[in-house]
Amino acid sequence: MAGTLEWISATALEYRITLMLALAVTVMVYFMTRKRYKLPPGPRGLPLLGNILAIQNKSLFRMLIQLEKKYGPVITLNLGPIRCVFLNNVEVVQEAFVGKSVDFAGRPHTFSGLAFTEGGKDIALTDYGPTWQLHRKLALRALKYYMKGEGFQDTIVEVIEAVTVEMGTETGSFDVYSYINLAIFNIISKICFNEKFSSDNEEFLSICKGFDVFSTEAGNGFLEDVIPPLRLYPTAKFRKFMKIQNGFFDFIYKRINAHRETFRADTQRDFTDAMLIAQKEAEEEEDPELLAQFTNTHLGQTISDVFGAGLDTSRQTLYWTLLYLAAYPEVQAKLHAEVDRVLGERRVPMLSERHKLPYTEAVLYESMRKGAVAPLGLPHSTTCDTTVAGYEIPKGTIVLANIFAIHHDPRHWKEPEVFNPERFLDDSGRFAPTSESWMPFSVGKRACMAEALAKPELHVVLASFMRCFEIRLPDGVTPDLEPEGGSINFVPKPYQVVVKNRFA
Ligand code: HEM
Numbered sequence: 001m002a003g004t005l006e007w008i009s010a011t012a013l014e015y016r017i018t019l020m021l022a023l024a025v026t027v028m029v030y031f032m033t034r035k036r037y038k039l040p041p042g043p044r045g046l047p048l049l050g051n052i053l054a055i056q057n058k059s060l061f062r063m064l065i066q067l068e069k070k071y072g073p074v075i076t077l078n079l080g081p082i083r084c085v086f087l088n089n090v091e092v093v094q095e096a097f098v099g100k101s102v103d104f105a106g107r108p109h110t111f112s113g114l115a116f117t118e119g120g121k122d123i124a125l126t127d128y129g130p131t132w133q134l135h136r137k138l139a140l141r142a143l144k145y146y147m148k149g150e151g152f153q154d155t156i157v158e159v160i161e162a163v164t165v166e167m168g169t170e171t172g173s174f175d176v177y178s179y180i181n182l183a184i185f186n187i188i189s190k191i192c193f194n195e196k197f198s199s200d201n202e203e204f205l206s207i208c209k210g211f212d213v214f215s216t217e218a219g220n221g222f223l224e225d226v227i228p229p230l231r232l233y234p235t236a237k238f239r240k241f242m243k244i245q246n247g248f249f250d251f252i253y254k255r256i257n258a259h260r261e262t263f264r265a266d267t268q269r270d271f272t273d274a275m276l277i278a279q280k281e282a283e284e285e286e287d288p289e290l291l292a293q294f295t296n297t298h299l300g301q302t303i304s305d306v307f308g309a310g311l312d313t314s315r316q317t318l319y320w321t322l323l324y325l326a327a328y329p330e331v332q333a334k335l336h337a338e339v340d341r342v343l344g345e346r347r348v349p350m351l352s353e354r355h356k357l358p359y360t361e362a363v364l365y366e367s368m369r370k371g372a373v374a375p376l377g378l379p380h381s382t383t384c385d386t387t388v389a390g391y392e393i394p395k396g397t398i399v400l401a402n403i404f405a406i407h408h409d410p411r412h413w414k415e416p417e418v419f420n421p422e423r424f425l426d427d428s429g430r431f432a433p434t435s436e437s438w439m440p441f442s443v444g445k446r447a448c449m450a451e452a453l454a455k456p457e458l459h460v461v462l463a464s465f466m467r468c469f470e471i472r473l474p475d476g477v478t479p480d481l482e483p484e485g486g487s488i489n490f491v492p493k494p495y496q497v498v499v500k501n502r503f504a
Pocket of ligand 1: 307
């Protein structure tokens, strides 16, 4: 018996030594044969954790401006095992996202991204490839079709008139956010589902609340993405976000199902119908490859993306804009003068009158410069080994544009901290932006799909709100222009205003 035990422990010892030798050889071979890259510089991180503690810093986008002084405009930070490269000025973003657009057009495969998009079947978080191309193209075509007709103008007039009348009954100080939510939610809901909601509708309130949690609590992302064992036992934060996401999908799929029941191929009521028509066309082609890219999940995900991206970014942009206007009464006075002159007794301008309201446009641009709601955009991923600013970037590296830094770059903006819409006007007061260093919608292949929809929409909503209301902060309150959120979002802290109804 003793002999057997000795034999077993001797064998176990040999086994362990062999295993360790094999491991050592593998590691040696890996280090000797792996390609060496001239990577962008960055602060040395901790073993295993890399710079992960640095991203706990609330304003990563601000911290990167400090790091740029030492390392230059292209900086590497390692988040645990994940390498991220940050592009901190317009020149390097243009070189990468525009000049080498396909190289930088991927999206990282993150655990959270896959979970939130039912396995990567949406537009915004899906990797570069034919499925992404197909859905982005179809969605763009449907949005353009909608914007070309009378529907877009009618939707905006109908929604804004109702919201401004309701808001006009407010007395005392209140948070204007609920009215902004109602306006933007109803515009995107009319576009997607031809449906409008009242201010006390439970679905409307619950979706907005869910998006508020995303805006303010997403912080710097999910630990599950960088610490794989957590995927088996997800954090409370991740579970909370999944629950919100599932509630949002229920809202979307309920409407898609209702559309299927009343669908008629010869009438396109809204964006959902456009997607159903495209799906039917794919079915008629009987091409299994095409059909595999057109499942009901892909369809639901595309509509969720348009609804979600259309709602959150636009409402937060408008919330910033009204805060800036309350904080800078002299800017508001000029805006009032312009809308009064152009609109007269009307409450809502025509989309075609945008060029007659250049100061309004300049206010919007300046609000999007100072209050860019996605300060680091969305993460890109390199689709091949590539370069930027002379550095080598391996395939699969996560790359982010620091839009906040680009919008505050003193080489491109005089006094970048100052809120000054005039910087977007020429000497005769015409709208004439001159700097390339303005990119709230990002640039290149993955740039926002709906810049051409968001800008006129926000312009009309802002002009109408200002035609109807004078907004100021309650007596004795100093404006707080610092954001809340983390590095993913840049949103105003809740604030109260006192409003004078200019039609009363
Ligand atoms: C003020 C309004 C908006 C801002 C500031 C904004 C900003 C952005 C940014 C920064 C990105 C990421 C770009 C990148 O990865 O480089 C993005 C992507 C996207 N946006 Fe917007 N957006 C706005 C409105 C909208 C609206 C109204 C819609 C839909 C109707 C929309 C749909 C999308 C989609 C689908 C993507 C993903 C594009 C892709 O990955 O190919 N956005 N947006």
